[in-house]
Amino acid sequence: MNESDDFPLCPANFVCRCAKVSEDTLVGALVSMELATVNDIRREIGAGNGCQACHRVLRRYLQRQKRAYAENGPVLSLQCP
Numbered sequence: 001m002n003e004s005d006d007f008p009l010c011p012a013n014f015v016c017r018c019a020k021v022s023e024d025t026l027v028g029a030l031v032s033m034e035l036a037t038v039n040d041i042r043r044e045i046g047a048g049n050g051c052q053a054c055h056r057v058l059r060r061y062l063q064r065q066k067r068a069y070a071e072n073g074p075v076l077s078l079q080c081p
């Protein structure tokens with residue numbers, strides 16, 4: 001599986017289909033609310049509270065956000081070129 005398979009979404013698309021949470025909403029919350037865990041995401045924006053199929057993707061966003069922030073500051077999108 002390559003990187004684009006892991007993150008096939010663009011900002012207007014859903015990262016959590018159950019809660020209909022978009023990448024824009026998730027990344028905005030990661031930056032503004034300083035969310036550090038999937039449970040933080042679940043509590044603050046509701047993503048991940050359904051079937052939990054998105055938890056792996058949510059963890060990847062958390063990891064990338066943490067790494068990118070340490071190197072360059074906040075990341076606004078992980079997907080679109």
Ligand code: FES
Pocket residue numbers: 015016017018019047048049050051052053054055
């Ligand atoms: S897709 Fe996120 S909880 Fe189901």
